[in-house]
Amino acid sequence: MFSIRAARPVSSFNRLAYKLSPATRRSFAASVAKMASITTAITKDHRELEQYYNEIIKSNDRDHQDRYGNQFVWELARHSVGEELVVYPAFEKYLGEEGKQMAESDRKQHHEVKELLKVFQNLKASDPTYIDKLKEIWTPLSQHMKEEEENDLPALESALAKQAEAGESESMSKSFGRTKAFVPSRSHPSAGEHPPFETVMGLLTAPMDHVADLFRKFPDKTISPNPSTK
Numbered sequence: 001m002f003s004i005r006a007a008r009p010v011s012s013f014n015r016l017a018y019k020l021s022p023a024t025r026r027s028f029a030a031s032v033a034k035m036a037s038i039t040t041a042i043t044k045d046h047r048e049l050e051q052y053y054n055e056i057i058k059s060n061d062r063d064h065q066d067r068y069g070n071q072f073v074w075e076l077a078r079h080s081v082g083e084e085l086v087v088y089p090a091f092e093k094y095l096g097e098e099g100k101q102m103a104e105s106d107r108k109q110h111h112e113v114k115e116l117l118k119v120f121q122n123l124k125a126s127d128p129t130y131i132d133k134l135k136e137i138w139t140p141l142s143q144h145m146k147e148e149e150e151n152d153l154p155a156l157e158s159a160l161a162k163q164a165e166a167g168e169s170e171s172m173s174k175s176f177g178r179t180k181a182f183v184p185s186r187s188h189p190s191a192g193e194h195p196p197f198e199t200v201m202g203l204l205t206a207p208m209d210h211v212a213d214l215f216r217k218f219p220d221k222t223i224s225p226n227p228s229t230k
Helices: 010-017 022-034 038-057 062-094 096-120 130-162 168-180 197-213
Strands: none
Touching: 038 062, 038 130, 038 168, 062 096, 062 130, 062 168, 062 197, 096 130, 130 168
16 A cells, blocks of 8 residues: 555666757756655655744743644654655665665654554643653654665665666655555554554544544644644
């Protein structure tokens, strides 16, 4: 269900491209450049998580903190499972043994964060431990995001370029976005970090999470964020 489609080799792309007029080639190249890579998609999520974290930490208004706390949980839970189902298998596929070790290390870091998130997601801003528990999450999470952006994702993009997997980064980005629409929006560490078991558990728990989201407050003051738009 969450498989990554193979892309056409660069050589085929080049043969097609040079049959086109220079103006058409420039237009086509510009449209391809605008397509989001998997690195762009992951980094975008990271920056959003940083924003939600700072909104909570810098505010003294409990309602504001509750709203952004729910948004933080919602985004982090979906982001984590999306990476586990789409990105980490790509590490293993394209980076060989190094990629397998990288993926396992990232999964272990995810599990640690999920356990902490499970505690935080049940707290309200009125709880005296609310900020402390959030900071407990942020310490390993921020380090994990830094490693992904500086090491893991550049290694993947480099491998895709060397193996002439034209468009595969963009294809993964689309798959990542689609996957996030159907996964749980709360932390469930017991589901693990490996498909297919995690996939099955996600399909079972996601509907319950999405219904419960209808009764939570979010920053946009709607009854629930719409998973299909993120």
